Amino acid sequence: MVRFYNTLTRKKEEFKPLKEGTAGIYTCGPTVYDFAHIGNFRAYVFEDMLHRFLEYAGYTVRRVMNITDVDDKTIAGAMKEGTDLRTYTDRFVGAFISDMETLRLKKPDFIPRATEHIKEMEELVKTLLAKGYAYEKDGDVYFSISKFPAYGRLSGVDLEGMKPGARVAVDEYSKEDARDFALWKKEDSGIYWDTGLGRGRPGWHLECSAMSMKYLGETFDIHTGGEDNIFPHHENEIAQSEAATGKKFVNYWLHCAYLLVNNEKMSKSRGNFYTLRDLVGRGFNPVAIRYLLMSSHYRDHLNFTENSLKQSENTVRNYNAFYQSLGFCRGDADNKAIKEYIQQAREGFRKELGDDLNISAAMGAVFGFIKNVNIEISSGNIGASNAREAKNFIEEIDFVLQILDWQETELPAEDALLVQEREKARREKDFEKADRIRETLLRKGISLEDTPYGTRWKTGSGQAGR
Numbered sequence: 001m002v003r004f005y006n007t008l009t010r011k012k013e014e015f016k017p018l019k020e021g022t023a024g025i026y027t028c029g030p031t032v033y034d035f036a037h038i039g040n041f042r043a044y045v046f047e048d049m050l051h052r053f054l055e056y057a058g059y060t061v062r063r064v065m066n067i068t069d070v071d072d073k074t075i076a077g078a079m080k081e082g083t084d085l086r087t088y089t090d091r092f093v094g095a096f097i098s099d100m101e102t103l104r105l106k107k108p109d110f111i112p113r114a115t116e117h118i119k120e121m122e123e124l125v126k127t128l129l130a131k132g133y134a135y136e137k138d139g140d141v142y143f144s145i146s147k148f149p150a151y152g153r154l155s156g157v158d159l160e161g162m163k164p165g166a167r168v169a170v171d172e173y174s175k176e177d178a179r180d181f182a183l184w185k186k187e188d189s190g191i192y193w194d195t196g197l198g199r200g201r202p203g204w205h206l207e208c209s210a211m212s213m214k215y216l217g218e219t220f221d222i223h224t225g226g227e228d229n230i231f232p233h234h235e236n237e238i239a240q241s242e243a244a245t246g247k248k249f250v251n252y253w254l255h256c257a258y259l260l261v262n263n264e265k266m267s268k269s270r271g272n273f274y275t276l277r278d279l280v281g282r283g284f285n286p287v288a289i290r291y292l293l294m295s296s297h298y299r300d301h302l303n304f305t306e307n308s309l310k311q312s313e314n315t316v317r318n319y320n321a322f323y324q325s326l327g328f329c330r331g332d333a334d335n336k337a338i339k340e341y342i343q344q345a346r347e348g349f350r351k352e353l354g355d356d357l358n359i360s361a362a363m364g365a366v367f368g369f370i371k372n373v374n375i376e377i378s379s380g381n382i383g384a385s386n387a388r389e390a391k392n393f394i395e396e397i398d399f400v401l402q403i404l405d406w407q408e409t410e411l412p413a414e415d416a417l418l419v420q421e422r423e424k425a426r427r428e429k430d431f432e433k434a435d436r437i438r439e440t441l442l443r444k445g446i447s448l449e450d451t452p453y454g455t456r457w458k459t460g461s462g463q464a465g466r
Contacts, residue, residue, distance in 0.1 A: 001014055001354060002014070002015040002054075002057060002354045003015065003354065003355055003356055004222075004252050004254055004356050004357075005254070005299060005356050006251075006252050006253055006254075007154060007230060007253040007254070007255050008153065008154055008250075008252075008253045012355075012356055013252070015221075015252065016251075017059070017221045018219065018220065018221055018251070021058070021059060021060060022059060022060045022061075022062065023054050023059045023060070023061050023062070023221050023222060024061075024062050024063075024216040024217070024220040024221045024222065025047075025050070025051065025054075025061060025062070025063040025064070025216075025220075025221065025222045025223075025224065026063075026064045026065075026066075026208070026212040026215075026216055026220065026222070026223045026224070026250075027044075027047045027063065027064065027065040027066075027108065027224050027225070028065075028066065028208060028223075028224070028225035028226070028229055028233070028234075029065040029066045029067050029068065029111070030067065030068065030092075030096050031068040031069075031071055031073060031074065032067060032068065032069050032074060032089045032092035032093050032096065033071075033073040033074045033076075033077045033089075033092065034077075034092060035092065035095055035096075035099075035275045035276075035277060036095075036096055036099060036275065036276070037266065037273060037274060037275050037276075038259060038266075038274050038275070038276060038279070038289070038293070038304060039226075039258065039259040039266050040226075041099070041103060041276060041289075041293060042226075042256060042259040042293045042302060043224075043225065043226045043256040044100070044103075044105055045103060045105065045290055045293040045294045046224075046256045046293075046294065046298040046357070047065075047224050047256075048103075048104075048105045048106050048402075049294050049298075049357060049359070049400060050222075050224065050254065050357060051063055051106055051108075052106060052399060052400045052402070053353050053354075053357065053400050055399075056350075056353075056397075056399055056400050057350070057353075057354065061109075062109055062215075062216065063108040063109050063110075064108055064109065064110045064111075064112065064211065064212060064215045064216060065108040065110075065111050066111070066112055066113075066114065066207065066208055066211050066212075067089075067093055067096075067111060067112065067113045067114065068114050068204065068207060069085065069086075069089040069093065069113050069114055069115050070085060070114050070115050070191070070201055070202065070207075071204050074088065074089055075189050075191050075201075078191065079189065079190070079191075085115065085191050086115070093113075095277075097111075099276045099277070102276060102280065102286045103276065103286055103289065103290045103293075104286075104287070104290060104402040109215075110215050112211045112214075112215065114202065114207040114211070117207070117210055117211050117214065118193045118195065118202065119195075120210040120211070120214050121184075121202045121206050121207065121210040122195045122196055122197055123210075124183075124206065124209060124210050124213075124240070124244055125141055125183045125184050125197055125206065126196065126197070127244045128143065128183065128240060128243060128244055129141065131243065131244070132144075132147060133147050133148065133240075133243040133244070134183055135176065137175060137176065138186070139186030139198055139200065140182055140184065140185055140186055140200075141182070141183045141184035141197060142175050142176070142180040142181065142182055142183060143180055143181050143182075143183050143236070143239060143240055143243075144176065144177065144180055145159070145177065145179045145180055145181070145239065146177060146179075147243070148239045148242075148243050150238075150239075150242070151235065151238075151239050152235065153238075154230060154231075154234055154235050154238055154253060155230045155231035155232075155234075155235045157231050157235065159179065181203065181205060181232065181236050182203040183202070183203050183205075183206050183240065184197050184198075184200055184201070184202060184203060184206070185200050185201055185202075185203060186198060186199065186200040187199040187200050187201070204233070205232070205233055205236035205237055205240065206240065208233070208237050209237050209240050209241040209244075209249075212237075212241075213241065213245075218241070218245040218247050218249075219245075219247050219248050219249065219250070219251070220249075220250060220251075221250070221251055221252060222250070222251070222252045222253075222254060223237075223249075223250040223252070223253050223254070224253075224254045224255070224256070225255060225256070226255065226256050226257075226258070227255045227256065227257055227258060228258070229255065230255055234253065237249065238250070254298075255299070256298045256299070257298065257299050257300055257301045257302070258301050258302075259293075259301070259302045259304055260301055260302065260303045260304065261273075261274070261303075261304045261305070262303070262304075262305055263303055266304075274304075276289065279309070284309055284313070285313050285316065285405070287316055287402075287403050287405040288309060288312040288313040288315075288316045289309065289312070290402060290403065291312050291315060291316050291401075291403050292304070292308060292309055292312035294359055294401075295312065295359065295360070295363070296359070296360065297356075297357070297358060297359060297360060298357055298359075299356075316403050316405060319370070319403060319404075320403075320404060320405050321458070322370050322373070322374065322394075323391060323394050323404060324458075325374075325377060326373075326377075326387040326388075326390050326391045326394075327387070327391070329377065329382050329383065329384055329386070329387035330383075330384055331383045331384060332383050332384070332385075333381060333382060333383035333386065334383055334385060334386065335376055335381050335382050335383065335386050337372075337376065338373065338376065338382060338386040338389060338390060339389065341369050341372045341373060341390075342369070342389060342390065342393045344365070344368075344369070345365050345366055345368065345369035345393065346393065346396075346397075347365075348361070348362065348364070348365025348366075348368075349362045349365050349366060349397055352364075352365065353400070366397065369393075373390055411446070411457065415441065415444065415446060418437050418440060418441055419437075419441070419448070419455065419457060421433075421437055422434045422437040422438060422441075422448070422455070423455060425437065426450075441457070445459055446458070446459055447459075
């Protein structure tokens with residue numbers, strides 16, 4: 001069974017897709033006015049794990065991640081540079097796709113750009129106008145929140161508290177109600193589209209409703225995003241979508257908690273603002289960054305520190321070292337316990353991830369498996385077939401985790417010869433010479449480990465062999 005915490009109902013619910021065996025997912029993607037930062041990628045890594053786990057659990061996933069390439073920030077950026085909107089945003093779209101690949105994020109089935117779906121947005125606004133949920137004021141079109149009584153059920157927002165003079169002030173637009181939000185904005189910047197609504201551009205909230213329903217239908221399974229999207233963005237999506245169709249918009253809402261940096265909100269003014277490129281440029285392993293971003297439950301705040309990133313690098317290094325060590329196991333021994341360890345770990349991994357993506361407990365099952373198998377390796381009680389089964393299991397779960405970071409490699413010829421000479425010295429019980437060779441290799445960044453299956457070596461970069 002797979003269960004998720006549904007923000008809409010505020011409880012865990014069994015996942016029952018609209019179509020058996022298929023999951024439709026919409027992900028709020030980036031607004032491409034700058035490079036994405038690690039706080040953004042905390043959400044995208046969670047969404048990638050959700051996608052991969054559902055496939056691992058046997059579902060066919062149809063996933064959409066939008067690109068917001070028209071809003072106040074993208075328009076301001078393009079105008080500041082004196083270039084057109086497409087040229088300005090293409091740079092950041094390309095950077096985002098590249099960063100996705102760096103973090104091993106699975107590419108969604110559809111990555112629609114808002115500027116390529118203006119017609120769908122126009123039709124949605126016309127429907128809302130025709131049904132009386134929207135109104136035009138001085139060329140702008142607004143959604144009338146008072147016409148949608150269910151407004152606020154996702155976020156729990158107090159509509160009375162939103163009245164002018166209470167918690168919000170009347171904004172610069174002459175709306176009928178200060179709580180109403182813009183569906184369409186008249187042209188005021190030189191960037192616009194000529195439509196049946198007049199010359200203008202869409203509101204931010206409108207984009208996601210139009211694109212999600214185009215690719216997933218008027219009702220779909222799962223909508224994800226950061227917790228900062230709950231209000232007003234996702235609340236507004238529900239209102240405009242359900243008002244237009246008369247149907248439930250989304251069945252399960254999953255939201256990822258904020259990422260903190262050294263227990264503070266990330267900001268450029270505090271000097272704790274990091275993009276993925278900043279961290280990779282400083283030499284941090286992107287696989288370790290991925291692991292750190294997914295290592296805490298997605299609904300818990302994650303405190304990002306350099307120390308936690310270094311710990312993550314150690315965890316990933318040890319995980320890969322275990323995988324590598326299985327390749328050194330030889331012989332015909334058939335240890336029945338290995339199959340039991342694999343089955344226990346597989347069941348634990350699936351069960352915990354199926355419980356609202358409980359990654360910490362799922363990794364606990366994996367690390368318990370590694371500990372048990374390492375004991376068998378140390379005792380020389382594992383054969384080649386056992387080792388292959390264990391490697392197959394690690395490769396199986398890595399479909400979800402994506403943290404295997406190892407390739408077969410060879411030592412330079414002179415270093416390989418030193419390893420052979422040391423092996424010969426050990427056989428001849430010339431341990432003084434063997435120790436001298438070990439120290440020589442260590443100074444070159446090559447460490448040696450003597451195992452029941454022979455000597456294995458490892459470089460400072462984590463590459464290994466025997």
